[in-house]
Amino acid sequence: MGLKEQITEDMKAAMRAKDMGKLGTIRLLTAAMKQKEVDERVELTDAHVLAIIDKMVKQRKDSISQFEAGGRQDLADVEKAELAVLSTYMPASLSDDEIKAEVQAAVAATGAAGPQDMGKVMGVLKPKLAGRADMTAVSALVKAALAS
Incomplete structure (x- = not known):
């Protein structure tokens, strides 16, 4: 079963269990997936879905830090709950x-x-590590490896 089908099945399970928090997050994810399918007129692969989830995870992490800095723990808790569902x-x-x-x-x-070859190295690494590593940290490691 592909990732897209797994998400659909989890949405059905959340509906049956009346888990509104999880259901809302999965609906946001499916909406983002449908938007990408419509915009680009493609059938989403697992790699596409992972890229969407990775983007949503980054958004949640950024929102959490902003809400906590602004003293809005209630909103940060909502984002943390969404992050937990997306991380699965x-x-x-x-x-x-x-x-x-x-x-x-x-x-x-390669x-x-x-340092001028950093783009080549990142081009090789991005498909391999997408969703499995923080690409900012990977970029720093590549920069350090090429500097020496």
């Missing part, structure tokens, strides 16, 4: 050592010699 669909995160190994392999595979 993300693949397991890679460890720091695994990420470093992937960076070293990508640098070797023959990158310096």
Whole structure:
């Protein structure tokens, strides 16, 4: 079963269980998926769905930090609940050592010699690590590897 079908089944289960918090979050996710399908006229693959979920996770994390900075813990709690539901669909995160190994392999595979080759290395890493690692941290690791 693909990720899209799994999300649909989870939405049905949440409806049956009358879990309104989970149901609302899954409906937001399905709306974002349908929007992408309509806008780009494509059938979504698991990679597309993961990209949508990753974007929504980043939005939730940013909102949580903003709400907590503004003293709105009630709104931050809502965002945290949505983040917990969205995180269940993300693949397991890679460890720091695994990420470093992937960076070293990508640098070797592309023959990158310096900072000017960062785009090549990131182009190889992004499809492999999307949803499994924080791409900002990966970018910093690539920059450090190419600087030395």
